[in-house]
Amino acid sequence: MSVRRLRAQVRLELTLLARNGENLLISLGIPVGMLLFLHVVPVLPDGSSAPLDALAPGALTVALMGSGMVALGISTAFEREYSVLRRYGVTPLRRGELVAAKATAVLAVQAVQVLVIGGVAVALGWRPSPTAAGLAAAVAGLVLASAAFAGIGLALAGRLPALRALAALNALFVLLLFLGGVAVPLAVLPGALAAIGGLTPTAWTVAVLVGALDAGAVDDGGALPGVATALAVLVLWAAGALAVASRLFRWS
Amino acid sequence: MSPAITVTDLVKTYGEHRAVDGLSFTVEPGEILALLGPNGAGKTSTAECIAGLRHPDAGHVEVLGVDPRAERERVAGRLGVMLQDGGVHRSATPAELIGTFAAYYDDPLDPVAIIAELGLDGVARRRVRTLSGGEAQRVSLALALVGRPRVALLDEPTVGMDPATRRATWQRLDALREDGVAVLLTTHLMEEAEQLADRVAVIDRGGLVALDAPDVLTAPDRGLHVETPGPFEPERLAAALSCEVTHLEGQRWHVDLPAERLSAVAVWFASQGVALSGVTVARQRLEDVYLRLTDNDEPASAHDEDAER
Numbered sequence: 154m155s156v157r158r159l160r161a162q163v164r165l166e167l168t169l170l171a172r173n174g175e176n177l178l179i180s181l182g183i184p185v186g187m188l189l190f191l192h193v194v195p196v197l198p199d200g201s202s203a204p205l206d207a208l209a210p211g212a213l214t215v216a217l218m219g220s221g222m223v224a225l226g227i228s229t230a231f232e233r234e235y236s237v238l239r240r241y242g243v244t245p246l247r248r249g250e251l252v253a254a255k256a257t258a259v260l261a262v263q264a265v266q267v268l269v270i271g272g273v274a275v276a277l278g279w280r281p282s283p284t285a286a287g288l289a290a291a292v293a294g295l296v297l298a299s300a301a302f303a304g305i306g307l308a309l310a311g312r313l314p315a316l317r318a319l320a321a322l323n324a325l326f327v328l329l330l331f332l333g334g335v336a337v338p339l340a341v342l343p344g345a346l347a348a349i350g351g352l353t354p355t356a357w358t359v360a361v362l363v364g365a366l367d368a369g370a371v372d373d374g375g376a377l378p379g380v381a382t383a384l385a386v387l388v389l390w391a392a393g394a395l396a397v398a399s400r401l402f403r404w405s
Numbered sequence: 406m407s408p409a410i411t412v413t414d415l416v417k418t419y420g421e422h423r424a425v426d427g428l429s430f431t432v433e434p435g436e437i438l439a440l441l442g443p444n445g446a447g448k449t450s451t452a453e454c455i456a457g458l459r460h461p462d463a464g465h466v467e468v469l470g471v472d473p474r475a476e477r478e479r480v481a482g483r484l485g486v487m488l489q490d491g492g493v494h495r496s497a498t499p500a501e502l503i504g505t506f507a508a509y510y511d512d513p514l515d516p517v518a519i520i521a522e523l524g525l526d527g528v529a530r531r532r533v534r535t536l537s538g539g540e541a542q543r544v545s546l547a548l549a550l551v552g553r554p555r556v557a558l559l560d561e562p563t564v565g566m567d568p569a570t571r572r573a574t575w576q577r578l579d580a581l582r583e584d585g586v587a588v589l590l591t592t593h594l595m596e597e598a599e600q601l602a603d604r605v606a607v608i609d610r611g612g613l614v615a616l617d618a619p620d621v622l623t624a625p626d627r628g629l630h631v632e633t634p635g636p637f638e639p640e641r642l643a644a645a646l647s648c649e650v651t652h653l654e655g656q657r658w659h660v661d662l663p664a665e666r667l668s669a670v671a672v673w674f675a676s677q678g679v680a681l682s683g684v685t686v687a688r689q690r691l692e693d694v695y696l697r698l699t700d701n702d703e704p705a706s707a708h709d710e711d712a713e714r
Contacts, residue, residue: 161508173496
């Protein structure tokens with residue numbers, strides 16, 4: 154692992170991620186817009202709008218799907234299609250360095266997402282009060298969710314032609330948006346859909362964040378066991394998705 | 406000095422198709438070897454095996470004494486590769502890419518210098534996707550050269566370049582040879598092979614059909630080449646000088662006489678009142694040699710190359 158190569162590659166990956174307008178839209182525009190919309194518009198059956206304690210974790214989860222799954226997946230699919238990855242293979246840049254550079258770039262983007270979306274939610278009145286353990290659980294949840302979404306994105310990007318990967322990833326994004334308990338609460342969905350939605354990494358990420366960031370829930374003694382379960386499920390999702398991605402991935 | 410590239414009995418198959426079928430050659434340091442052959446002759450497969458991108462099905466390849474696939478990391482720092490399918494990131498700018506690639510190598514060229522040298526200053530901060538084909542090719546060449554390679558593999562490096570840029574690129578490749586770099590060049594352009602190459606390897610259906618210096622391959626043919634715009638009766642010329650006369654193409658004819666009888670040919674044409682635009686001692690053109698060796702109908706022009714992309 155060469156620091157010089159890694160640093161140069163991280164800079165290139167960050168430049169390319171930040172340059173792409175669609176990436177900015179799906180990474181920041183959609184989650185912030187969703188947060189604002191659902192906060193202002195009463196969508197719940199009782200005529201009220203959803204509480205920020207649910208909306209903010211949902212928007213953060215959507216943001217992770219946008220950057221970790223959609224933006225990373227689509228950019229990687231096109232790099233594969235245009236032989237960019239193949240060409241890296243004839244330079245001294247090692248695969249491990251390329252993967253580390255992409256992971257670093259995506260995590261950096263996600264740090265910005267957390268700051269922006271968290272900031273907007275706080276400005277709207279969100280007052281998370283996590284314990285130290287809850288905060289650690291939330292960070293772990295964000296990282297695991299990011300790995301799971303990146304694995305899903307790379308599994309599709311590593312095999313499909315770029316345009317099909319683009320279509321599939323966008324479709325999956327919308328599907329998870331509606332089934333994963335972020336745009337629409339799981340409780341509102343019909344039973345079968347709610348059951349499917351409950352299995353998605355999106356729903357488990359929301360479960361970790363909602364539970365971990367709400368100190369009140371901890372005081373009840375009810376939330377943290379649920380958080381631990383959700384984290385365990387996310388570990389499975391992350392490991393599984395990355396394993397499938399590395400099995401399916403073709404460099405050219 | 407040992408060869409920089411050694412290819413021995415290389416075989417590469419795709420399913421039933423033997424793309425490369427027992428190919429052997431070497432490239433020495435400070436030598437440009439041009440690999441010439443019709444589409445599908447195995448040029449790109451050969452280059453990709455040497456680059457370590459493909460695994461030979463039989464035979465072996467050595468680059469600077471090392472197996473380029475098994476020991477990629479020992480070779481990659483001294484190898485400059487220009488792939489036929491580009492591999493240049495379309496959303497990045499030439500300056501970003503060349504700067505990043507420079508950081509991959511221990512002793513790179515100054516990115517600013519190579520950008521200037523290849524005439525890319527004007528487009529260095531534009532995205533690659535907005536560049537012309539020839540400009541993108543130059544970016545690709547810069548990426549191949551920025552690490553000061555000892556071995557350069559250039560798969561059709563001047564495709565899409567205008568004539569002036571092509572000449573400038575040839576000069577750059579000449580300079581590589583001066584520096585002792587081993588250059589393997591694949592091309593469809595006879596002129597490129599003739600101008601640049603120390604040796605030309607003609608391959609067809611995966612096998613080597615000729616390997617020699619361009620002027621050996623185009624060594625004087627028997628006879629004279631006559632070029633005339635006017636109509637004349639070749640049978641009468643043949644009868645008058647007791648020799649065979651055959652049509653080559655267009656206005657060119659082959660007269661099977663030794664060089665010292667050249668003036669007799671000129672006198673005969675004068676006596677017929679037919680103007681000559683040229684009489685030369687026949688030297689085969691590389692294109693003729695190539696077409697004869699590869700023995701198929703494909704015209705060796707840049708056009709079908711464009712159609713291929």
